[in-house]
Every structure is written in structure tokens, then in C-alpha cells.
Amino acid sequence: MFDDNRVCAVIAESSAADALAAARLALRRTRALELRLDYLASEDEFAALLRGIQPLAGQVTLIATCRRKEAxxxxxxxxxxxxxxxxxxxxxGCSWCDLEIETVERLNAATLRKTLGDVRLIISSHDFARTPSRLGELRRRLESAGGDLVKIAALTRNYREFVRLLQAAHRRSNVILAPMVEIGQPGRILALREGSPLAYATVTRAVAPGQLPLETLQSVYRIERHNRRTQL
Structure with a gap:
């Protein structure tokens, strides 16, 4: 689905100039970028960023995210x-959009799809306090909302919660996992190994616990070589 670009660099800057500079830096190592539109300081900066990314259309996988404060x-x-x-x-030029489940459920699914057009949709859930107790139900809730992929981001406070999160997506190629954990092997590496379509990496700043710099993921951990046969 993302070809060989399973590491997605997160671009989260307040100005278009800084965002485009971070994008150029990230493109030395990956061809997948998430653009955090909610970080931009104004509508003028938003418009400037859109002008700046247009030359990348069709050459790079661009994911647009405008995350609400409550998510x-x-x-x-x-x-x-x-x-x-x-x-x-x-x-x-963004071929994907990421939209939180809380917003999706306040909209008509068919109308949302028609409004977004041909763009592919990631429907996501975020819990910065804990790992949800009923992950299977959460996954099915996300899947039933009509997206192309689902994403579960959750704080894993211990190894048991981390394993539960991995099991929620075991052998399911449509589930992106973003464990927010910094113990032991970086959680996002293990999630990619278990089949998560993407791992998110920082360029200039982390937007969630557990995110590692793009250079570290690729140069130190060689993350794109990981799969279920990889020995850890």
C-alpha cells in the first residue's frame, strides 16, 4: 500500500517555510510525509504550505492531518x-487524509467520502493516558467507519499493555499501530515488525511519546528491514 515507504516522516511546524525545509530534509530518507496542518500558525501559512507541496504531487506519498485539540x-x-x-x-497533492474517529462519527460517512473525493482515508484513535481495555472493539469500531486504513495510537504503560496493543493488529495489514512507549526496544519498530503498514518518525520535533528521529530509525535500527522473521 505504501510500497517501500513504511517510515513516514511527521512534518509539524508553525510556518510553511519551516515545514517545507523539514520536508526537504526528510525526503533524503523517505518518500512518505505526514503534514500536520493543525500546527500551522495561520491560514496564510496553510495556503503557503499547499503551494509549496504541489510540485511533490505524484512523486511522494503525502498524508494530510488536521488533528483536533480534543484528539x-x-x-x-x-x-x-x-x-x-x-x-x-x-x-x-495529498493522496491520504488522517481523520480522528470522534470527528468521523459526527459526520455522514457517505457525505464525507464524497466531500474528500478520491483521497484515501485513515481513521484514527488516540489515547494519551492508557491502552484501551477493549482493543478488539475499538478496532472494529474504526474499521466500520469506512476508511481505507485504521490507526490506533495509545500510551502503553508497561510490557503487558504493549503486547495487548500488538495483538490487536496481529496479521491485519489494515491497522497502523502507534504505541506511545519508550521502554525496551522502541515500540514503533516492533509494531512495524508485526505488520503495521507505517511507522511514524520525527524530523524536527516529536508530536507523541515514543517517536524516534527518522535518521535513528533508519541508520541505527534499519527499520525498513524488519518483518516477522527479524530476530530482536
């Missing part, structure tokens, strides 16, 4: 404005 992001505008940002990003 761990910075966007405080209306849902209509949030969706409008994603639509504009899709028109500027």
Missing part, C-alpha cells in the same frame, strides 16, 4: 473548516 492535536476551528483544510490539501 491530541492543535486545531480548534469548526469541523467544517477542518474538513475544508483536508479537501484543499487533497487538491494540492
Amino acid at each position: 491530541g492535536g492543535r486545531f480548534e476551528g469548526s469541523i467544517a473548516r477542518q474538513i475544508a483544510r483536508l479537501v484543499l490539501a487533497a487538491g494540492s
